[in-house]
Amino acid sequence: MSNQRKYSELGLKLKQAREAIGMSTRHVVTLLPKNITISHVTLTNYEAGRHQAPLDILAALADVYQRPINWFLEKRPMLTGIHYRNKKSKIGVRELAQFEAVAQQWLGAYRRLDEELKSIRRKQNFGIAADETGAEVAAVVRKHLELKESDPITSVVEVMEMAGIRVMEMPTELAIDAMAAHLGEEDVVVLNSNVPNDRSRMNAAHELGHVLFRDYADSKPSNRKLLEKRAFEFASYFLLTKHMLRSAFYGKSMVRLVQFKERFGISLAAMIYRAEAEGILSEHQAKQLWIEFSKRGWRREEPGRVKKDRATRFEQKLESAIHQKYLTWQQAAKLTGIREDQLRQRVNLAIGICEPMRSPEKGEDNIPFLRLAN
Numbered sequence: 001m002s003n004q005r006k007y008s009e010l011g012l013k014l015k016q017a018r019e020a021i022g023m024s025t026r027h028v029v030t031l032l033p034k035n036i037t038i039s040h041v042t043l044t045n046y047e048a049g050r051h052q053a054p055l056d057i058l059a060a061l062a063d064v065y066q067r068p069i070n071w072f073l074e075k076r077p078m079l080t081g082i083h084y085r086n087k088k089s090k091i092g093v094r095e096l097a098q099f100e101a102v103a104q105q106w107l108g109a110y111r112r113l114d115e116e117l118k119s120i121r122r123k124q125n126f127g128i129a130a131d132e133t134g135a136e137v138a139a140v141v142r143k144h145l146e147l148k149e150s151d152p153i154t155s156v157v158e159v160m161e162m163a164g165i166r167v168m169e170m171p172t173e174l175a176i177d178a179m180a181a182h183l184g185e186e187d188v189v190v191l192n193s194n195v196p197n198d199r200s201r202m203n204a205a206h207e208l209g210h211v212l213f214r215d216y217a218d219s220k221p222s223n224r225k226l227l228e229k230r231a232f233e234f235a236s237y238f239l240l241t242k243h244m245l246r247s248a249f250y251g252k253s254m255v256r257l258v259q260f261k262e263r264f265g266i267s268l269a270a271m272i273y274r275a276e277a278e279g280i281l282s283e284h285q286a287k288q289l290w291i292e293f294s295k296r297g298w299r300r301e302e303p304g305r306v307k308k309d310r311a312t313r314f315e316q317k318l319e320s321a322i323h324q325k326y327l328t329w330q331q332a333a334k335l336t337g338i339r340e341d342q343l344r345q346r347v348n349l350a351i352g353i354c355e356p357m358r359s360p361e362k363g364e365d366n367i368p369f370l371r372l373a374n
Helices: 003-020 025-030 040-048 055-065 069-073 093-117 134-144 156-162 197-213 221-239 242-248 254-264 268-278 283-296 313-323 329-336 340-351
Strands: 079-085 165-169 178-183 186-191 354-356 370-372
Touching: 003 040, 003 055, 003 069, 003 093, 025 040, 055 069, 079 093, 079 197, 093 165, 093 178, 093 186, 093 313, 093 329, 134 197, 134 221, 156 165, 156 197, 165 197, 178 197, 186 197, 197 221, 221 268, 242 254, 242 268, 254 268, 268 283, 313 329, 313 340, 329 340
Parallel strands: 165 186
Antiparallel strands: 079 178, 178 186, 354 370
16 A cells, blocks of 8 residues: 555545544644644644654544544444435535544444454345336335235334444434445435434335345436335335225225324325325325415424334444443443443443533534433
C-alpha cells in the first residue's frame, strides 16, 4: 500500500471521528495539550490525506475524540453507497456528516464484536429474480418463512438479519427515517428509533426490499421513483397479504382496521393506499377516509398501538459476552473503539432504562450519544 493511500485512510478516520462528536477543526485544536501546537489548517491537511499526522499528535487527537489509537491505525471497512429513507432536504451537511460518522462507529463496533465472538451470520438465499414485482417477492419471502396468509410478521428486523443485513437502531432528531449502505461487502441498515412504531416497521421492510432487489445504490433520478414504488409494494405486501387486506376492510369498520393495524404492525394510511390501489376502496371512498383522518388529526398521529420492532442483536451479543465472561467491559471498549460508559448506556437503552440524547442545538459541540434517564 502506498504512503498516500495510508494517509488518505487515516485522514478519513480523523475526519469521521471529529464529525462524530460534532466539533469543528478550529475547536479541536484548542483542546489539544499545551505541548502540541497545530493550526486548524494543519488538521485539515491531515484529514485530507495531504500529510501524515505524527504519532504524538495522533495520540492527542485520539484522546480528544475518545477513541483508542488503534482505531485510527487499523484498516477497517468504511460506509459506501449510502441511501436515506424519507430524508428531508433541510438537514445541513454538517449534521448529516455527524449522523453518518456515528452510524459508522456503531456499525463497525457491531461487526468487530461478531468477528471477536466468531458469530456465524448465515445469509438466507430467497431466490429473488430481478424482474419480479414487489408483491411477488413478498410472497416468495413469506413462503420461505413458512407463513400463512393470515400470519403477521413478528419481527421485520429478524428477517433482515436472516437476509444478511446488519441492522442497528440509532435515535436522532434529524428528519431521517432510515439509512441503508455497504460496510465493506456487507449490507447495513440504520433505523431511527424515534419514529412511530408502525412507520419504523414499514421503513425496515422497505429497506429489506431494496436490499433483496440489490437496487438501493441506484441513484439515477429516472429509476429512483420506480424503485421506491417497488420497495413500498414489497413492504406493504410483506406485512399484510392481499387476502388479509380485503379482510381488514370487510364491513368498513374503523374499529376493525385498528385491530388489523395492531395485529399486523402496519399503519392505517398504508392500508388505505393499498386498498385504493387494489380496488377494494373506490377513489371516492378513499377520499372520504382521508378527509375524516384530517378532521380527527390522524394524519399526524393514528389510533392503535403497534409493538416496537427492535434491532438489538448487537446489544444482546455484547451483554451475553460480558455475562459469560468472554469479555470484560474494558475489553469490549478496546475491541469496539467505543467508551465503556457508552456501551453500558446502549445496553440499558435496549432494556428500556435509558433515553436517547437530544440532538445538538446549533452552535453546540460534543453531545454524548446517550444519557441515563432520570
